Amino acid sequence: MLSSSSAVRIRKGHPDDGAALAEIFRESWLHTYRSIIPPLHLETMIRRRGADWWSGAIRSGDLVDLLEFDGKPVGYGTYGPSRVRGPYKGEIYELYLIPAYQGLGFGEHLFEGCRAGLDARRLDGLIVWALAANTPAIDFYWRRGGRPHSSTHDRIGRARLEKISLVWP
Numbered sequence: 001m002l003s004s005s006s007a008v009r010i011r012k013g014h015p016d017d018g019a020a021l022a023e024i025f026r027e028s029w030l031h032t033y034r035s036i037i038p039p040l041h042l043e044t045m046i047r048r049r050g051a052d053w054w055s056g057a058i059r060s061g062d063l064v065d066l067l068e069f070d071g072k073p074v075g076y077g078t079y080g081p082s083r084v085r086g087p088y089k090g091e092i093y094e095l096y097l098i099p100a101y102q103g104l105g106f107g108e109h110l111f112e113g114c115r116a117g118l119d120a121r122r123l124d125g126l127i128v129w130a131l132a133a134n135t136p137a138i139d140f141y142w143r144r145g146g147r148p149h150s151s152t153h154d155r156i157g158r159a160r161l162e163k164i165s166l167v168w169p
């Protein structure tokens, strides 16, 4: 367990963070979705999100916060306007940490950083989406006050994956 958070920093992502983001994405997605998303599709999704994809996303205005530990980027959060119409104006699209840095309280920092970013843009009311099979993520959001709101399905290859939204009024 960490005794201090003094080495932890949240900062805005820059286009030259592309390689670091691609690496966090790859490690975290392999670990999280290995037993959920069919392997070939998972590999394709990871390949698409290389360094250039990330640099381009940041250049085009996507909001990305990085979490650094001892100067090394180990997690990120992306957020912005909700993708579905309704009373929940802000959405955290993605929150991912390298597996070795999970369970240490860093996710909480990132989550609060994303919320502050949404508040600053007056995007009130938060929604997040997670695959129903990703129970650790659902538990994480539940313990931060999110409550299940709706569900839908994504089809990835032959798999039909249930997605759940959680909301904070």
Ligand SMILES: CC(C)(COP(=O)(O)OP(=O)(O)OC[C@H]1O[C@@H](n2cnc3c(N)ncnc32)[C@H](O)[C@@H]1OP(=O)(O)O)[C@@H](O)C(=O)NCCC(=O)NCCS
Pocket: 001, 002, 003, 028, 032, 094, 095, 096, 097, 098, 101, 102, 103, 104, 105, 106, 107, 108, 109, 129, 130, 131, 134, 136, 137, 139, 140, 143
């Ligand atoms: C989901 C995720 C972002 C959560 O981040 P995390 O850093 O693992 O979560 P935290 O450590 O902040 O919180 C988990 C628990 O650790 C506890 N914790 C806090 N500080 C701690 C410390 N110093 N040492 C150990 N545990 C600590 C927290 O109290 C928290 O418990 P609680 O939820 O009962 O309050 C992260 O696990 C992750 O990247 N998972 C894989 C990707 C994923 O599923 N993302 C979501 C997709 S929708």
